[in-house]
Amino acid sequence: MSITEEQAAEAFQAGPPVILAPGPRTTDRIPPPPNDVWELPYGTAWVYHGEGNGRLTRPVLIADGFSTGPSDLSLTWELLEYGPFPLLSEIRRRGRDVVLIGYHERSASILQNAEAVMAAVIEAIGRRVGDHPLTVGGFSMGGLVTRYALAKLEADGIEHEAQLYYSWDSPHTGAWIPVALQAFAHYTKKLDPRFSAQINSPAAQELLWKHIASWEDKPATSERRLAFLRALREVGDWPRARETRLIALANGPDNGEGNGVAPGAEAVTGKGPAVTGTELRTQSEGDDQLVAKLRVVTIPTREIRTGQLPDIDGAPGGTLPGFGILADALNETPGFGVDNPIREHCFVPAVSAVSAREPATHDDLYTPIGDEELEESPFHAVKFASQSETHTLATEELSTWFLDQLP
CATH class of the missing domain: 3.40.50.1820 (Alpha/Beta hydrolase fold, catalytic domain)
Structure with missing residues (x-):
């Protein structure tokens, strides 16, 4: 089974946006009316x-x-x-x-x-x-x-x-969204710009300790x-x-x-035809660390590497299921199925x-x-x-x- 870029964009845009934040609602219990x-x-x-x-x-x-x-x-x-x-x-x-x-x-x-x-x-x-x-x-x-x-x-x-x-x-x-997730958001912008727009929103840039505005950028403190x-x-x-x-x-x-998340581990791995070859990893210390391989539809596989970042995904602090949120969305999109062995990462370090x-x-x-x-x-x-x-x-x-x- 193959999938065209047009079909991929249509499938992406038909679903709800990927939003790296708490939610959606999980109960039908209605709050009382305010005074x-x-x-x-x-x-x-x-x-x-x-x-x-x-x-x-x-x-x-x-x-x-x-x-x-x-x-x-x-x-x-x-x-x-x-x-x-x-x-x-x-x-x-x-x-x-x-x-x-x-x-x-x-x-x-x-x-x-x-x-x-x-x-x-x-x-x-x-x-x-x-x-x-x-x-x-x-x-x-x-x-x-x-x-x-x-x-x-x-x-x-x-x-x-x-x-x-x-x-x-x-x-x-500063808060933390893994560079692998930020890069995937921007890499798929042509198919659906909503995920990338969230990462590049004013509040996200003000909150994040390190940010990238496009998948080719090096992580830095946003202006x-x-x-x-x-x-x-x-x-x-x-x-x-x-x-x-x-x-x-x-x-x-x-x-x-720490929270038990190992550095350099596979968190999201593509298995559907649209993302075979895609691999998102947790952050490792050191220079020239591979954090993502990106291949979507017919685009060649690109490697995302970082340097001089700590192993922050496993740090003590409040966690966010960022990898899981993306994986759930992809698994509901035809042709974009993934495996997701690691769902959470540190979002707000205790420090x-x-x-x-x-x-x-x-x-x-x-x-x-x-x-x-x-x-x-x-x-x-x-x-x-x-x-x-x-x-x-x-x-x-x-x-x-x-x-x-x-x-």
């Missing part, structure tokens, strides 16, 4: 009053993370409520109000989506009964959006009244990321109000133990989630994070998971610690 909906610049907020609160009283603002398209706050509710621990119910049971903040476009610049958070903060202060301080933060990219938003409000001389800022597995020193880091510095890098406490949660451990180090070398990633190092971090308190687990997973271990931090 209020706020229309914001570049976003929307769903408001749920805490038990015993007839109006907004003790707000906990939760900003959405990265994906493509508008935020699906029903999915946000599902991930935080119907997972291993009912986090939203527990927040409300303790008399706090939940404010879920979504964006009109999740892949837009962090600076743009911070406008939605800044507006939500001002809205919460204006609608709140009494003077209980705010809790403001988010999961994954949401922790960076809120970090910038609070710092920007301070720089503009606007009181945000946040007593607690939190980030939950947020990539403060968009450098501009975002400059924008952070211009507003003071972090919320610095004296009354604001900063905390971080990591879906990885502090003991340096990034607590802003301890750049994820630049093996030692940076795998050396245990000690108390002395944490004392020099911007956070007043941090909580690590006992082992590497799914990125932003609201486990009982992390959730109960978080609840005890609420003002």
Whole structure:
């Protein structure tokens, strides 16, 4: 059986886009209707009053993370409520109000989506009964959006009244999508540009520690990321109000133990006629490391090699089933079947989630994070998971610690 480029493009485009982010929804359970909906610049907020609160009283603002398209706050509710621990119910049971903040476009610049958070903060202060301080933060990219938003409000001389800022597995020193996956996205752009567009979106470039804009590029820090880091510095890098406490949660451990993914291992191997010869591998250390062989339809096989990158796919931290997401999509596309022995990779290294180090070398990633190092971090308190687990997973271990931090 052979397949033409036209047939391959038609098959690719007929299916949903490959999106390297949590989701899609896995339950038909519908979240309760919000008590209020706020229309914001570049976003929307769903408001749920805490038990015993007839109006907004003790707000906990939760900003959405990265994906493509508008935020699906029903999915946000599902991930935080119907997972291993009912986090939203527990927040409300303790008399706090939940404010879920979504964006009109999740892949837009962090600076743009911070406008939605800044507006939500001002809205919460204006609608709140009494003077209980705010809790403001988010999961994954949401922790960076809120970090910038609070710092920007301070720089503009606007009181945000946040007593607690939190980030939950947020990539403060960079997130990681394997170069093999990025290269495949760009290599198949002619067939379907959607996967490549996600990798090259403003938010993705601002988040990723290393990025490639085309399959032939060498991994480097994107100019968009450098501009975002400059924008952070211009507003003071972090919320610095004296009354604001900063905390971080990591879906990885502090003991340096990896997630078990071996470097240089085959993760996705083509077996369908359209991708026979394609092979995506996990990242290895050293120079001239083969991370991918790419052959799609009639295109000759190309090799993707990297140098001076660490064995980051197996690093301690929050994991994303990036290889699995791509493999599932390919296996649903006629002619594109693959084997997928490795589904997950490190997405947010533990050292990034607590802003301890750049994820630049093996030692940076795998050396245990000690108390002395944490004392020099911007956070007043941090909580690590006992082992590497799914990125932003609201486990009982992390959730109960978080609840005890609420003002």
